[in-house]
Amino acid sequence: MEGQYDLWLVVLSYAVALLAAYTALDLIGRASPADGWRRVVCVAGGVLALGCGVWAMHFIGMIAFHLPIRVAYDLSITALSMGFALLAALPVALLAARQRVSWREAALGGLLSGLGISAMHYVGMAAMKMSPPIEYDIWWVILSTLVAALASMAAIRLGVRLTRSRAAHRLWWRLSGAAMMALAISGMHYTSMAAAHFQPGAICTAHSFLDDETLLAISTGLLAFLLLGLTLLAPLFSVIVPKADAEHMVVLRRWHVLLLGGVLVLAMVGGSCVLLHAIYQVSMSGVEREAQLVEQLYAQVRAGPVVAPVDRQLSMLTASLEERRREGAILLGLGSAFFTVVVLLCVGVLGAVWRLQRGAQVLGEQRKRLTREIEEREAVSDALRQANAALQIGMQAMRRRNVEVTLLRDLGRMLDCCRSFDEAKDVIANHMPELFPGGAGQLYVNRANGGTLGLEAWWGDDAGQGEDIESDDCWALRLGQPHWRGTDNHPARCRHHAMRAHHETLCVPMTAQGRTLGLLTVWAPQPDRGQWLTEPERQLAQSAVEQISLALANLQLRETLRLQSVSDPLTGLYNRRYLDECMQRELARARRGGYPLGLAMIDIDHFKQYNDRYGHEAGDAVLVALARCLRQLGRAEDIVCRFGGEEFTALLPNVSRDGALAWAERLMEEVRALKVSWQDSPLGRITVSVGLAWCPDGALPPEVFIEFADQALYAAKHAGRDRLCWATDVLAG
Numbered sequence: 001m002e003g004q005y006d007l008w009l010v011v012l013s014y015a016v017a018l019l020a021a022y023t024a025l026d027l028i029g030r031a032s033p034a035d036g037w038r039r040v041v042c043v044a045g046g047v048l049a050l051g052c053g054v055w056a057m058h059f060i061g062m063i064a065f066h067l068p069i070r071v072a073y074d075l076s077i078t079a080l081s082m083g084f085a086l087l088a089a090l091p092v093a094l095l096a097a098r099q100r101v102s103w104r105e106a107a108l109g110g111l112l113s114g115l116g117i118s119a120m121h122y123v124g125m126a127a128m129k130m131s132p133p134i135e136y137d138i139w140w141v142i143l144s145t146l147v148a149a150l151a152s153m154a155a156i157r158l159g160v161r162l163t164r165s166r167a168a169h170r171l172w173w174r175l176s177g178a179a180m181m182a183l184a185i186s187g188m189h190y191t192s193m194a195a196a197h198f199q200p201g202a203i204c205t206a207h208s209f210l211d212d213e214t215l216l217a218i219s220t221g222l223l224a225f226l227l228l229g230l231t232l233l234a235p236l237f238s239v240i241v242p243k244a245d246a247e248h249m250v251v252l253r254r255w256h257v258l259l260l261g262g263v264l265v266l267a268m269v270g271g272s273c274v275l276l277h278a279i280y281q282v283s284m285s286g287v288e289r290e291a292q293l294v295e296q297l298y299a300q301v302r303a304g305p306v307v308a309p310v311d312r313q314l315s316m317l318t319a320s321l322e323e324r325r326r327e328g329a330i331l332l333g334l335g336s337a338f339f340t341v342v343v344l345l346c347v348g349v350l351g352a353v354w355r356l357q358r359g360a361q362v363l364g365e366q367r368k369r370l371t372r373e374i375e376e377r378e379a380v381s382d383a384l385r386q387a388n389a390a391l392q393i394g395m396q397a398m399r400r401r402n403v404e405v406t407l408l409r410d411l412g413r414m415l416d417c418c419r420s421f422d423e424a425k426d427v428i429a430n431h432m433p434e435l436f437p438g439g440a441g442q443l444y445v446n447r448a449n450g451g452t453l454g455l456e457a458w459w460g461d462d463a464g465q466g467e468d469i470e471s472d473d474c475w476a477l478r479l480g481q482p483h484w485r486g487t488d489n490h491p492a493r494c495r496h497h498a499m500r501a502h503h504e505t506l507c508v509p510m511t512a513q514g515r516t517l518g519l520l521t522v523w524a525p526q527p528d529r530g531q532w533l534t535e536p537e538r539q540l541a542q543s544a545v546e547q548i549s550l551a552l553a554n555l556q557l558r559e560t561l562r563l564q565s566v567s568d569p570l571t572g573l574y575n576r577r578y579l580d581e582c583m584q585r586e587l588a589r590a591r592r593g594g595y596p597l598g599l600a601m602i603d604i605d606h607f608k609q610y611n612d613r614y615g616h617e618a619g620d621a622v623l624v625a626l627a628r629c630l631r632q633l634g635r636a637e638d639i640v641c642r643f644g645g646e647e648f649t650a651l652l653p654n655v656s657r658d659g660a661l662a663w664a665e666r667l668m669e670e671v672r673a674l675k676v677s678w679q680d681s682p683l684g685r686i687t688v689s690v691g692l693a694w695c696p697d698g699a700l701p702p703e704v705f706i707e708f709a710d711q712a713l714y715a716a717k718h719a720g721r722d723r724l725c726w727a728t729d730v731l732a733g
Contacts, residue, residue, distance in 0.1 A: 009064030013057045017185045020053015022178035024089070025158060028096045039097070046093040050155070051086035054117055054185055058085075058124055061189045071204050077127035081120045088116025088152070095156045106156045114149025117185075121192045129205040130198065140195030144188050151184030397536070404540050407434050408547060415551030421445075424555055425457040428548060433459045435544055436537070438525040442466055445518040445552070453477075453519055460525070469496045474519055476507035483507045484538055486531060494521075502527035506538060508545040512553035520545045570620055571627035574641040579649055582639050583702040586653055590698025597698055598652035598660035599705055601691040601713040602630075602667070605721040607646035610683060618678040619646075622686060625676045633667055649709075657694050664690045664724045672722075689716040690724035 028046040058081075059073075091109040095101050101109075121144070125134060158181070411431045418424040428443055440460020444453035451471055458464045473495040476483040484506045485493055497505050504524040510517045522541055524532040533541070566578035574582075590597045604622060611619040623646065630640045630648060639651040652660055668688060676683045691713030693705055700708075708727035716725040 004066050006064045006066065009060060013060040013064060013189070014182055014186045016060060017053055017057040018178055018182035020049055020057070021155070021181035021185070022175065024050035024053065024093070025096075025155070025178055025181075028093050043093045043097055046097070047086060047089045050089035050092060051082075054088065055082050055085035055120060055124075057185055058121055058189055061186070061193070062124065065193060067198065069203055071128060073124075073127040074129060077123060077129075081124035081127065084116055084120035084123055088113045088120060088148075091116075092152050092155045096158070101156060106153050109156050110149045110151075110153025113152030113155075114145055114147075117148040117152070117188065118145045118192070121189065125192075125196065130202050131205050132199045132202055134202075135197040135199070137195045137197070140191060144192040144195060147184060147188040147191055151181055151188060154184065155181050401536070404435060407431060408540075408543055411435075411544065412547045412551070415547065416554075418551065418555065421456075421552070421555055421559075424548075424551060429457045429459050432522075432544070435540060436522055439522055439532070440525065441520065441522040443518065443520055443548070444469060446516065456518075466496070469519075471516075474507050474509075474521075476509045476521075477516065477519060480509060480511075480516075482509075482538065482542055484533060496521070497523070500527075504529065504532050506533050506541055508541050510545050510549040510552065512549040515553075517549055517552050517556075520548065568627075568642040571623055571642050573627050573630070573648070574639065576641065576643055579639070579641040579643065579651065580702070582651060583705070586639070586651060587695075587698045587700070587702060587705070590653070590695065593654075594697055595654045596656060596694060596696045597705075598655045598657075598663075599693045599695075599709045600650040600652065600660065600664055600667075601643070601693075601706075601709040602626075602648040602650065603689050603713055603717060604646040605687045605689055605717075614678050614681070614683060618683055621678050622676055622683060625674050625686070626671065626688070629667070629670050629674065633663070633670060647713075649706075660692055660694055661724075664692055668722070668724065687722035689713060689721050691716055691727065692724060693727040 024046045027042050027049060059078075091112045095105060095109040118141075122136075128134075411427065414427045414431070415424055418427060425443070432441055433439075440463040441458065442455055442463050443457035445456045446452075447454050447468070452468050453471065454468045455464075455466045458466070471477045474483070475492055475494050483492070483494070484504075485497075486504050493501070494505070494507055497503070500523055503526075505521065506523070507519060507521045509519055520541065522533065566574055566581070568575045586597055604626060607619060607622065610622050623642075626648065627640075627642070630650065634640050634650065635652075637653050639653075641649045641651075643649040650663075652663060655663070668690065671686055671688050674686050676686060691709050691711065693709035693712060695705060712725045712727040716723050719725065
């Protein structure tokens with residue numbers, strides 16, 4: 001026995017499966033991030049939507065299959081198939097609501113769900129109670145079970161994917177997944193129907209007060225309402241319990257609710273109309289058939305004598321007609337009431353959709369306002385952060401400037417306290433690394449000739465390997481202003497930086513009181529480092545140079561004044577004041593070291609006649625010649641002074657008695673050999689008288705020591721001049 005399919009009912013079965021799959025995936029996708037009762041509600045809704053959808057699709061597909069016999073369904077077995085459908089949906093919902101599911105777990109869950117769907121289908125087929133029973137092709141049965149298992153496995157994987165996908169992409173995953181699942185569920189049903197073979201002459205032995213048309217109307221209406229109601233509850237649930245991490249969720253809710261609300265109203269009105277039409281057709285068609293039969297019987301009665309069976313049949317048909325009319329009236333009244341309820345529900349649903357639309361619009365405006373406020377606050381926060389960063393940079397620069405000012409003040413104070421240029425060089429070499437950390441530099445000072453600058457101080461790596469430079473080697477000395485050069489290939493690079501072609505360099509001339517004293521040069525610690533000497537750093541270098549220049553000028557002035565105070569301007573030798581200072585020091589050293597000290601008093605013989613005969617300029621020439629002879633003859637540690645007039649003094653540290661005698665005799669010989677002339681006129685033979693004093697341990701007072709040498713000098717002059725005398729001989733005499 002062969003059957004035929006109603007195409008529109010087949011399409012309706014797929015639409016119900018699609019709606020059920022979409023609702024189930026939507027609810028299951030919302031279950032993962034929830035907790036507590038919300039998770040239970042989502043999972044239970046997914047189970048109910050998927051189970052009812054599979055069950056409804058099955059029976060709509062069964063009704064679409066028309067057999068040439070009367071078909072009915074046993075209610076208890078039908079209810080049992082509904083239970084199998086819900087059990088089949090349970091593992092799918094539980095596994096799909098998890099964050100991660102392995103392939104083994106998905107395969108096991110899909111197999112259990114597929115077996116449950118197959119059990120639902122074949123139990124639903126058994127509700128027909130066909131006699132003889134339906135025969136099944138075992139390969140088609142296995143194939144249908146595999147299709148159901150694969151569909152369930154796909155539902156699990158899609159549900160897991162939905163829990164991890166972003167909100168903006170979740171709708172497309174849900175729609176595509178629902179279409180695939182609906183196609184798989186429909187394919188499973190019609191594959192199972194292909195496995196069924198109805199025997200010729202088979203009849204349906206199931207007893208039910210519903211025939212196939214009524215079952216179609218009622219099951220389609222009720223299950224469509226159930227699935228569409230669950231579908232509407234899903235966006236309502238998302239509005240009530242919004243997700244914190246959803247993107248563009250308000251916009252999706254608005255058109256989602258509008259679309260589903262419109263579909264719900266159309267489905268409810270259309271389903272109600274279909275249900276009323278089915279009730280009317282069932283009730284009125286039965287009444288019309290029975291009324292025609294009663295009219296035929298009454299025609300037979302009017303045509304001839306009435307026999308008892310006909311009369312009894314006529315009475316039964318009349319009673320049945322009255323009962324059918326009453327049942328039709330009742331069904332029509334119930335249908336009208338149901339339609340009225342549906343219309344009221346549609347009005348309520350439209351009102352709820354309108355309120356949700358307004359609420360979504362308000363939420364959207366609030367979200368935009370909050371977004372603007374957040375953006376404004378973020379802009380203010382960014383501005384504050386930038387201002388704070390600039391303030392921090394400024395504070396760091398201020399702290400650095402304070403440190404630099406402190407270092408410059410310390411440098412100036414230390415330089416002011418220096419008593420010699422050597423001390424100043426050490427102070428400069430120690431303080432410059434603190435002013436320019438990581439860098440290197442050199443300090444050049446003008447030599448006496450004025451054209452050469454000597455390297456006197458340095459700091460940093462490889463800074464002490466420089467040599468004396470010429471003033472033309474540096475652009476800063478030529479220009480008379482600081483000369484900075486970056487790492488670019490600028491032609492104006494100083495020649496003394498030829499080995500630092502890729503270093504950033506700065507040269508600052510040191511000037512004071514209109515004179516160029518020297519040069520300070522600084523360079524970056526590494527080549528091609530970029531700009532290291534910023535404008536504040538260059539200003540710092542210039543300030544440091546001003547401090548150093550002023551200090552060096554003061555030291556030079558102080559040294560000049562000191563030299564003028566302790567030296568004789570004519571001969572260039574030290575004067576009596578310097579002798580007094582050195583005498584105290586050398587005697588103390590001799591006492592500490594235990595070494596001897598010699599003192600020679602020298603006087604030019606007959607010096608007055610040079611002044612009287614040739615003039616004072618000639619006498620000055622004699623004094624200068626004797627001073628030059630004393631400088632050439634003396635040792636580095638000897639101290640030669642002009643004692644006064646034509647008298648000179650030589651302090652001889654660490655010299656023996658014989659050594660002092662040899663020094664005096666050699667001096668007298670050198671003086672005798674002097675050839676001094678004035679204005680091309682020779683001044684004649686020059687001789688000196690020498691008085692020697694010798695102290696073996698420095699125990700004599702300075703004035704006593706000088707007195708001994710002076711007495712020895714007078715003894716030599718009284719003895720005839722051009723000779724020397726020992727102080728011991730004078731004292732012994």
